[in-house]
Amino acid sequence: MRFALVLAAVVLGGLGFSQADAQTQKAAGSLFKDCSQCPDMVVISPGSFIMGEDGRTREMPRHTVTVGYSFAVSRFDVTFDEWDACVADGGCGMYRPADAGWGRGRRPVVNVSWDDIQSYLAWISKKTSKRYRLPSEAEWEYVARAGTTTAFWWGNDVGNGNANCDHCGSAWDDKQTSPVASFRPNAFGVYDTAGNVTQWVEDRWNANYNGAPQDGSAWEAGDPLRRVMRSGSWYNGPAAQHSAFRNGDSPRVRNVKIGFRIAVTM
Numbered sequence: 001m002r003f004a005l006v007l008a009a010v011v012l013g014g015l016g017f018s019q020a021d022a023q024t025q026k027a028a029g030s031l032f033k034d035c036s037q038c039p040d041m042v043v044i045s046p047g048s049f050i051m052g053e054d055g056r057t058r059e060m061p062r063h064t065v066t067v068g069y070s071f072a073v074s075r076f077d078v079t080f081d082e083w084d085a086c087v088a089d090g091g092c093g094m095y096r097p098a099d100a101g102w103g104r105g106r107r108p109v110v111n112v113s114w115d116d117i118q119s120y121l122a123w124i125s126k127k128t129s130k131r132y133r134l135p136s137e138a139e140w141e142y143v144a145r146a147g148t149t150t151a152f153w154w155g156n157d158v159g160n161g162n163a164n165c166d167h168c169g170s171a172w173d174d175k176q177t178s179p180v181a182s183f184r185p186n187a188f189g190v191y192d193t194a195g196n197v198t199q200w201v202e203d204r205w206n207a208n209y210n211g212a213p214q215d216g217s218a219w220e221a222g223d224p225l226r227r228v229m230r231s232g233s234w235y236n237g238p239a240a241q242h243s244a245f246r247n248g249d250s251p252r253v254r255n256v257k258i259g260f261r262i263a264v265t266m
Contacts, residue, residue, distance in 0.1 A: 027043055028043050028044065028045030028070065029042065029043060029045075029188070029189060030042070030043050031043075031075070031189075032072070034124075034127075034130060035127055035128055037082060037085035037086075037089070038127070039074035039075070039076065039078055039079075039082055039261075039262060040075045040076065041072040041073065041074055041264065042072060042074075042189045042190060043071075043266060044067075044070065044071055044072060044073060044142070044143060044188060045070055046066075046069055046070060047066075047067055047142070048064055048067070049141070049142050049145055050062055050064055050065075050149065051063055051064070051138060051141050051209070051244070052209055052244055053151075053242060053244035053245075057208055058207065058208060058246055059209070059245070060208055060209060061208070061210065062209075063209055064214060065138045065213075065214050065215070065216055066214065066215060066216070067139065067142055067216035068215065068216070069216070069265060069266070070265075071135075071263055071265045071266055072263065072264050072266060073135055073139070073143055073190060073261055073263045074261040074262045075185070075190055076106075076108070076180035076181060076191050077108035077180055077192055077196060077197055077199065077259045078108065078120070078259065078260055078261060078262060079105070079106050079108055079109060079180060080108075080109045082109070083109040084104065086123045089123065091120070091122070091123030092119045092123060093116070093119045095116060095119070097109060097110065097111035097112055097116075097254070098111050099111075100176065100256045102176045102177060106179045106180050106181075107178070108180060108197045108259040109259055109260075110177065110255070110256045110257065110259050111254045111255065111256060111258075112254060112258070112259065113250075113251060113258075114134075114200045114227045114251035114252075115251050116254070117260050120262075121134070121262065124262070130264050131264065132263070132264050133202060133263055133264065134201050134260060134262065134263065135201055135261065135262070135263035136203060136213075136216060136217055136219075136263075137201045137203040137218065137219065137228050137230065137246065138212075138216045138217070138218075139201075139216055139263060140193075140199070140230045141243060141244065142216070143188055143190050144186070144193035144230070144231070144243040145243045146186035146188040146193075148187075150243075151242045151243065151244075152194055152242065153186040153194070154184075154186075158241065161183070162183060163183055163192070163195030163241055164177070164178040164182065164183070164192075164195040164234045165196075165232055165233070165234060165236055165237060165238060165241050166237045166238075167238060168195060168238060168241070170183075172234055174234065174235060175234065176234060177196055177197060177233075177234055177256075177259075180196075182196075193231060194231055194241035194242075194243070195231065195233065195234060195236075195241050196234055197231075197233050197234070197259035197260075198230070198231055198232060198233045198247070198257055198258045198259070199230050199258075199260050199261055200228075200229055200258065200259075201228050201229070202218035202228075203218045203219040203227065203228040204219060204220060204221065204227060205222050205226035205227060205228055205248030206221075206222040206223070223248070226249060226250060226251075227248060227249070227251045228247070228248050229246070229247045229248065229249060229258065230245065230246055230247075231245060232245060233258070234257070235257050236257075
């Protein structure tokens with residue numbers, strides 16, 4: 001056994017991989033941070049799922065997507081703490097978004113546009129020497145579903161106290177954001193894939209899924225004036241929290257309902 005492990009290390013080393021790299025590649029579900037101010041990340045394994053939902057034109061046609069690679073996403077929406085760390089380090093265009101009087105800290109950052117987020121991604125990528133990015137729309141739904149086929153990862157009914165949205169049964173419903181980790185994570189260990197804040201993803205907007213990529217990649221062909229957002233927010237009702245729900249808007253839009261999470265390919 002010891003000889004086999006040594007041999008594997010030699011082979012991987014010859015290909016430019018360390019033992020730590022090899023372990024990271026296999027460690028689906030494992031957690032890491034690439035710097036002290038960086039978001040907590042969780043590794044997502046490759047897999048296939050059915051993307052979309054019948055009955056809503058924007059989410060049709062349903063189609064199989066195969067994500068053939070490991071990647072990681074932030075366990076939580078990026079927080080004010082994490083954004084403010086970027087500003088304190090001279091990044092993020094020195095833009096300090098307003099918190100609507102709700103408090104900063106471990107609440108998800110809001111009032112950030114898709115364009116603003118590019119400066120955060122540039123900062124964290126330089127700091128970590130990794131190519132951090134927004135998740136693709138397909139990656140986002142793959143993570144949100146976490147192996148399920150129901151409207152929400154916990155079932156077809158919104159229930160009570162599963163998320164922060166209008167009529168979702170939380171203390172923050174239709175009032176304001178909630179601190180991250182206020183609700184249970186899904187089976188992938190990811191929080192707030194329904195409710196709290198709507199989340200920017202990488203893709204350009206398309207009115208339906210005709211011609212959509214089926215390999216997990218971002219859809220760069222589409223409306224040059226709109227980017228995709230996924231999930232609803234604390235302000236929206238249960239129908240906007242479905243794992244398949246999607247919307248689009250100008251990449252310059254900032255408001256108190258929109259935030260984001262980040263991704264990195266392993």
